[in-house]
Amino acid sequence: MEITLTLNGKKLTRMVEADTVLLDFLRKEGCYSVKRGCDTTNCGLCTVFMDDKPVLSCAILAARAAGHSIVTMEGMQQEAAEFGAFIADQGAEQCGFCNPGMIMNAIALLRENSEPTEEEIKEFLAGNLCRCSGYEGQLRGIQNFIAWKKAQAQA
């Protein structure tokens, strides 16, 4: 079947199978930031934005994305690069495999709530599993990023 969607700001028309999941479609389009982790809708590695909302691309049929706007980390270079670099400087990552999904969801959080509490950060990122950082580094990194952005705004 033929679908048309907007991927990272560009309109695309492609042929897909009825059961192609968005994750596979996106990787075929070269969006390698979108990772397959658990493949059971639990780990958050495959997080992308669909009409500005974070969703799990492993659980959406590509056909269902027709007519919608999909944004991966490749499509938000500046915002993701700033946050990703900050997180790396904070030593908040280890292997980095979960980073794209975590960065996407953290950006979704900060767009919705620019000054989240520790509990709000933990709750929003509960769907992003990380097997090596223990989450403490990520939490500290996000809190420091928020403080840094606030200081920048006040300067």
Added chain:
Amino acid sequence: MLTIREYKQAATLEEAWQLNQKRPNRLLGGMLWMRLSKGNVQTAIDLSALGLDTIEETETEFRIGAMVSLRQLELHEGFTAYSEGANKEALRHIVGVQFRNLATVGGSVFGRFGFSDVLTLLLVMDSYVELYKGGIVPLADFVNMPYDRDILVRIIVKKTAAHYSYKSVRISKTDFPVLTCAAALTQEGVQAAVGARPAKAALVKDAEQLATLPMTAEKAQAFAEYAAGLLPTETNPRGSAAYRTHLIKVLTARCLTELGGKA
């Protein structure tokens, strides 16, 4: 592995219903649970184009479309105010925000899953399901109806005067619950819905007037013991039947104590 041969976005409910009468075809909800199933689907029927993704609030009720996401229900200001935050407490533990942006209320309710926090919450409210062919049915009845090939169009929650409380126990964050408990204090008295026993949620009303106002710890405990006596539990890898029965007593008593403070 799940395979799908054709995908069809239904243009009308009638078209969706007609397609759904064929056994190899399946309706799509959020597709989170279905994605993990095995089998061959001839036609996957999508209701996304039917405008069922909104929550309408009127003076007397909430009309929650079948395709409303769990996240929409969690963030809806009117429903949050009405449920006194019980909606957030019921929904915030379900996997993650990305998951809840996809999972649908209709899928959760139609599935009548044992682990469903959503079903537990809605069951304790004055809730109804609107079925395309079956009409409007109280949720308490729908829970026990056999699975058929009708379409759940929306869930209706009447704004009955009530206070609500919700609690659940999980072994770890974002896991399936070991037990879910929602309680309501209405003008007729208290009632509790308990799910993940691990069977689907069931409702217990205070037929013996054990927990009348003013609520005390003793009255809350008496109703909790009564509920635990009526609700069978079973063992699965998340907990034993005995542990779940104990949890019914603890969570129900805590919910009622909280309700007593709101009255």
